[in-house]
Amino acid sequence: MARIPTVYITDFDKDHLEVEPYWDSFYIFSNDAGEASSSDGCGWLGNMEDEPDIPPVKQVVVAICAMEKKSGSKPMKEILTRLEEFEFIRTVIFPEEVILKEPVEKWPLCDCLISFHSKGFPLEKAQAYTDLRKPYIINDLDMQYDLQDRRVVYSTLQREGIELPRFAILDRDSKDPSKRELIEGEDHVEVNGVIFNKPFVEKPVSAEDHNIYIYYPTSAGGGSQRLFRKNTRNSYVQIGSRSSVYSPESRVRKTGSFIYEDFMPTDGTDVKVYTVGPDYAHAEARKSPALDGKVERDSEGKEVRYPVILSNAEKLIARKVCIAFKQTVCGFDLLRANGKSYVCDVNGFSFVKNSSKYYDDCAKILGNMILRELAPTFHIPWAIPFQLDDPPIVPTTFGKMMELRCVVAVIRHGDRTPKQKMKMEVRHPKFFALFAKYDGYKDGHVKLKKPKQLQEVLDIARGLLAEIEQKRADPETEEKKGKLEQLKSVLEM
Ligand SMILES: Nc1ncnc2c1ncn2[C@@H]1O[C@H](COP(=O)(O)OP(=O)(O)OP(=O)(O)O)[C@@H](O)[C@H]1O
Ligand SMILES: [Mg+2]
Numbered sequence: 001m002a003r004i005p006t007v008y009i010t011d012f013d014k015d016h017l018e019v020e021p022y023w024d025s026f027y028i029f030s031n032d033a034g035e036a037s038s039s040d041g042c043g044w045l046g047n048m049e050d051e052p053d054i055p056p057v058k059q060v061v062v063a064i065c066a067m068e069k070k071s072g073s074k075p076m077k078e079i080l081t082r083l084e085e086f087e088f089i090r091t092v093i094f095p096e097e098v099i100l101k102e103p104v105e106k107w108p109l110c111d112c113l114i115s116f117h118s119k120g121f122p123l124e125k126a127q128a129y130t131d132l133r134k135p136y137i138i139n140d141l142d143m144q145y146d147l148q149d150r151r152v153v154y155s156t157l158q159r160e161g162i163e164l165p166r167f168a169i170l171d172r173d174s175k176d177p178s179k180r181e182l183i184e185g186e187d188h189v190e191v192n193g194v195i196f197n198k199p200f201v202e203k204p205v206s207a208e209d210h211n212i213y214i215y216y217p218t219s220a221g222g223g224s225q226r227l228f229r230k231n232t233r234n235s236y237v238q239i240g241s242r243s244s245v246y247s248p249e250s251r252v253r254k255t256g257s258f259i260y261e262d263f264m265p266t267d268g269t270d271v272k273v274y275t276v277g278p279d280y281a282h283a284e285a286r287k288s289p290a291l292d293g294k295v296e297r298d299s300e301g302k303e304v305r306y307p308v309i310l311s312n313a314e315k316l317i318a319r320k321v322c323i324a325f326k327q328t329v330c331g332f333d334l335l336r337a338n339g340k341s342y343v344c345d346v347n348g349f350s351f352v353k354n355s356s357k358y359y360d361d362c363a364k365i366l367g368n369m370i371l372r373e374l375a376p377t378f379h380i381p382w383a384i385p386f387q388l389d390d391p392p393i394v395p396t397t398f399g400k401m402m403e404l405r406c407v408v409a410v411i412r413h414g415d416r417t418p419k420q421k422m423k424m425e426v427r428h429p430k431f432f433a434l435f436a437k438y439d440g441y442k443d444g445h446v447k448l449k450k451p452k453q454l455q456e457v458l459d460i461a462r463g464l465l466a467e468i469e470q471k472r473a474d475p476e477t478e479e480k481k482g483k484l485e486q487l488k489s490v491l492e493m
Contacts, residue, residue, distance in 0.1 A: 059090040060374045063110035063135070065126055066349075067118050068096035075351035075359065082363030088380045089367055104129040111378070112136040112370045114329075116349035117144045119208065136373050138366065139349050140326030147325065147348040150207050150259050160324045162317055163342045165335070167261035168194040169205070182252070187217050189252055191260045199263035202252055207345075214263060214290050215250065222250045227289050241297065243289030264337035264344070271308055271334040271341070273318050274352045275327075276365045281318035282358050283308040283334075302354065314341050321346060328369070329362070422490065424483040427476055430460045458491040 062083060064071045071093045080091045092108055099107070104125055113135040115126045127141045146152040151171075157164045168191035171179045183190040188197045198217035210229035216222055227244040252258075269285040276282075285306040287296050296304040310318070314334060321343065322330050331350030335342045352358040368384065375382035434456060440446040448454060461484050467473040468481050477484075 058378050058380050059088050060112060060370060060378060060380070061108075061110045062089055062091045062112045062114065062370060063094055063108065064091065065094045065099060065107075065113060065115035065129070067099075067121050070116070070118055070349075071096075073351075075353050078356070078359040079351065079363045079366070082359060083367050085363075086367040086371065088371055088375065088382055099125065104132055109133060110135050111374055112138065114138045114366075115141060116329075117141075117148070136370065138328045138370075139330070143326045144348060147327075147346060148207050149205060150203055151205050153207065153325075153346050154259065156324050157321075157343055157346070160320050162320050162324070163340055165201070165261040165264050165342050165344060167259050168192055168196070170258050170260060171205070172255070172257045184252060186250070189260060194260075196260050196262065201261045201263050203259045203261070205257045205259060207347075212290075213247075213253070215252065218250075223248045224250065225290055225293065227293075229289075241295045242293045243295050244291075244293035246293070261344075264335040264342055266335050266337050269306060269336075271310075271314075271336060273310070273314070273321075273332050273334055274350060274358070275318050275322040275330045275332075276362045277328050277369060278319040278322045280361065280365055281310065281315065281322075282352050282355070282361075283310050283314075284352070311341070317341060317343060328366070422483075422486055424480070424487060426480070428460070428464060430463065434460065454491055458488065461488040461491065 064076065064080070070076065080093075083089055083091055092110065094107060100120075100122065107129050110133065113126075113130060113133075115130075115137075116139050117123045117126075123141060123144055130137060130141060146156060151169055154164060154167060169179070170182055170191050174180055178192060181190075181192045188195055189200065190196075198215045199220070200215055202213045202215065204211060210227065212227040214225040214227070216224060224247050225244050226247050229243070252260075266288060268288055268291050270288050271283055271285050274282045285308045286303060289295075298304055317334070318332075321332050322328065325346060325348065327348050329349050329351065331347040332343055333345040333347075335344050351362065371380065371382045372384060374380070435441070435446060438446040438448065438453070448457060464473065464477055465481070465484050465488060468478050468484075
């Protein structure tokens with residue numbers, strides 16, 4: 001099915017949104033590929049010895065280096081299948097065994113590396129591999145250390161001027177006592193001199209630790225909500241299909257280092273954003289695990305997602321996050337509160353699940369990005385294809401780019417009931433008599449609808465047909481035989 005670009009945004013050079021029932025995808029502007037790098041791992045298709053006349057087709061080798069759970073996941077498979085459709089791209093998955101057990105010198109060669117950290121992944125080995133082979137990198141590896149520490153994530157967001165909740169760090173490992181000062185009141189904490197009134201949020205400094213607590217004010221009954229998560233990103237572990245539980249405990253944790261931050265009052269949903277390069281992001285909303293902890297699921301057991309259209313400001317945030325963390329494929333969370341959007345979590349590499357539109361877009365963007373970067377080095381005759389998504393520049397009342405918000409269609413079905421009509425010219429006096437009988441001369445026409453009247457017409461038709469049968473009819477009537485039969489059969493029905 002042809003894809004229809006539907007949204008263009010004015011703020012940027014290039015912007016595009018395609019409306020889907022459950023999410024928002026957009027382009028912000030044309031992309032410049034990242035740093036150039038290449039290796040000698042370029043693959044070849046075709047056998048030069050057997051078929052000397054057919055020039056071999058060079059292929060760029062794109063490798064996935066991640067834990068098996070991630071590289072064998074459904075979204076990964078969907079996207080790799082689509083990447084394989086690029087004539088000049090071949091994909092390989094590094095087996096987990098090789099990643100964990102083999103020295104990097106023995107890892108397969110590649111020209112482009114898609115590698116990302118998750119639990120148990122040897123990030124330092126992946127770095128050593130890239131130092132050795134220098135492939136074109138899709139998600140920067142050094143930055144993936146930063147992503148494991150909420151403190152570094154927050155300071156990066158601050159540095160980039162991205163809005164985030166007001167926060168303070170309680171670092172119990174610090175030798176500096178001014179960094180581990182905690183004064184606790186019934187309805188507030190003072191962290192290194194910074195006051196947080198309840199409700200506030202307490203997050204472990206490690207981004208891998210999902211035990212986030214939210215403390216309620218006494219006016220709301222006190223206590224706290226304990227969030228938890230296990231296994232896959234975005235699907236909170238179901239302890240009886242729950243993502244959090246209420247605890248009567250009102251005092252904050254006394255061991256470990258935490259970030260304390262203002263609780264941002266949202267409408268009860270988190271906005272999950274997934275970038276594919278700085279120019280594209282997909283967004284969808286989900287019920288916040290902080291709400292009551294009950295996970296909303298559809299009939300298939302999948303977590304319920306709500307449609308989201310990102311504002312221009314949010315699209316700019318997506319661009320900034322993707323660039324700041326050097327993660328082409330990057331998931332992060334937005335909290336819409338007080339008329340603004342705040343980033344409260346950056347997860348790094350993350351694919352959208354169960355969206356074929358996203359799979360198509362993601363593979364297309366990655367494939368084009370990779371070939372744009374590597375085709376010249378490998379002398380691959382590849383030209384950037386005409387992008388259906390290129391925004392048409394049209395003068396409008398507000399600028400040169402149009403933003404299509406929706407398509408309204410009025411649709412009429414194509415079948416029509418055929419008219420059941422027949423026309424017949426009559427000259428026989430019997431018809432004239434009938435015409436006169438029903439006052440036809442008065443108005444110039446008669447309408448016969450009653451059964452009795454129709455019977456009279458049928459009687460005339462039958463009479464005339466009998467005359468024809470008995471060869472008593474005049475030639476003019478005889479000529480009408482076919483029509484008379486039709487008239488008869490219609491009236492007999
Ligand atoms: N400052 C805040 N104000 C309001 N709610 C918040 C705040 N910070 C976090 N939350 C809620 O808590 C949830 C979990 O927080 P966060 O995303 O930081 O943790 P995480 O465990 O790293 O999440 P993820 O599963 O995305 O990695 C958020 O999705 C949001 O609903
Ligand atoms: Mg999160």
